[in-house]
Amino acid sequence: MKKYIICTLVIAASFCLPSCKKFLNIQPVDKLTGNNFFQSKEDVTSNIYDLSRIVFSKLNETAWVGATGEYRSGEALYESQSDAATSREFVDYLGRNDLISVLQGGRPWDFYNFQKIIDWTGYYRAIQGANILISKLDEGIPGISETEKNQYKAEAVFIRNLSYFFMVRLFGDVPYYTDAFHSKALARENMVSVFNKCIADLRANKDFLPFAYGDPALRGVRANRGSMLALIAEMNMWNAGFDSNNANKYYQDAADAGMEIINSNAYRLLPLSEWATVVKGRSEESLFEFYQSINYNDQVLNVAPISDMFLHYPYKRPEYTHRVSFAYYRAEYMQKLYQDASDKRRTTWFNEDIFADNGKFMMIKFAGNSFIRGEEDANPDNTFMIFRYGGEILTTAEALAHLGQTTEAVALVNKVRERAQATPYAGGGSDTDLLDYIFYERSRELQGEGFQYYDLVRTKRILDNQFSYNVLTPDKFARGAWTWPISSNALYNNPLMQLNTYWTNGGN
Secondary structure, three states: OHHHHHHHHHHHHHOOOOOOOOOOOOOOHHHOOOOOOOOOHHHHHHHHHHHHHHHHHHHHOOOHHHHHHOOOOOOEEEOOOOOOHHHHOHHHHHHOOOHHHHHOOOOOOHHHOHHHHHOOHHHHHHHHHHHHHHHHHHHOOOOOOHHHHHHHHHHHHHHHHHHHHHHHHHHOOEOOOOOOOOOOOOOOEOHHHHHHHHHHHHHHHHHHOOOOOOOHHHOOOOOOHHHHHHHHHHHHHHHHHHOHHHHHHHHHHHHHHHHHHHHOOOOOOOOHHHHHHHHHOOOOOEEEEEOOOHHHOOOOOOOOOOHHHHOOOOOOEOHHHOOOOOEEEOHHHHHHHOOOOOOOHHHHOEOOOOOOOOOOOOEHHHOOOOEOOOOEOOOEOOOEEEEEHHHHHHHHHHHHHHOOOHHHHHHHHHHHHHHOOOOOOOOOOOHHHHHHHHHHHHHHHOOOOOOHHHHHHHOOHHHOOOOOOOOOOHHHHHOOOOOOOOOHHHHOOOOOOOOOHHHHOOOO
């Protein structure tokens, strides 16, 4: 029965996305039987990629990056003069935190599949698959050495904890388990406790992975030690925001993880002149990504990349439906970020109308590579970046600043600004001034990469109109207004399950 379950899980995983032909050249998963699966190193490698595809499918089934990480704080607005404009009005609804309307059926944007965001089934499929793989590796698989076994287990550990990372930031408390073939009903566990268990899991396995693989085609694509450390750092920074009594411990752990990444010298910031290489994927700046390429016939949903919203002709075609971008960032917000005219990100990542305040605005940060397919609704052929070196340098700087290590924090901030050829941060002022500066530097460096809203939530800046156009009151924040609703499917056969009450009470 266990072998049957394994086979069923892996076969289902194989249908999530086409196999990446660059990395896999083995018997197709749907040809394997329960009796011969997990019988070789190739079977395990295939399973690792399939688990990764399950997680990626959650990002690829809707406009996940923009909807969850960019629009909910109100910096972006939809362009009412764009083609089929009402189908993009969800940007404004998200910016008002009106998730009830966004998720309601019968809206012009139904083809965006936003309902899939609130269904956590895919994440738990990846977690269960990772748990099964770890169990089978512990039982022993022919042809796999002890060193290889530990490396594969570490990759599975990364996938399951990345799944928990995505879920906690979306839903708050979630059920947590690591046993294979789990079937018992579980209540939701406090998110700080979940992350503490994840961090311990990652710490116990990180050293089994190299910082880099011999094959450059695997750079950022397969989990490495930098991937594990980045996830450790991000989870600690989240916990510091929600467990203030132990904040310094979390900041120290995040700083240690970040400095281990930096001191490894395994990654580097590429010059902005090579930025297209970064977003194409597998660059020396990548810590982890979901690599996609037109060369492998990868099927990326046309509305999934954030570039779909902020590009127009000649980057989007045909011209008559793409004369303006579907959305734009407020001029007031862009002026707040880009007061320094020497910052080359202004000209590398945006068109000349950086402060246009309408659909003439373009974020060309993701426009440097070929179209994924055809012309109509085509998007640039880019990777889905999860963690990259520039972001983790700033995470480390933030942790150090909280620990009072101002000199070290400023040096790291200026490492990122030096790449942008921007004016160095001179320091001075209060600790709060430095932390605010790092927050805005993250807003600049990671714009469009899905971190903005989560940074506002974990730092509680979502409560301050200096930082957010969609300010939450302390009461709404405490009741979970920053979360997403959880699909009622989670209640099936689980008497211990509770949904997010802020949303079941109508979102007010």
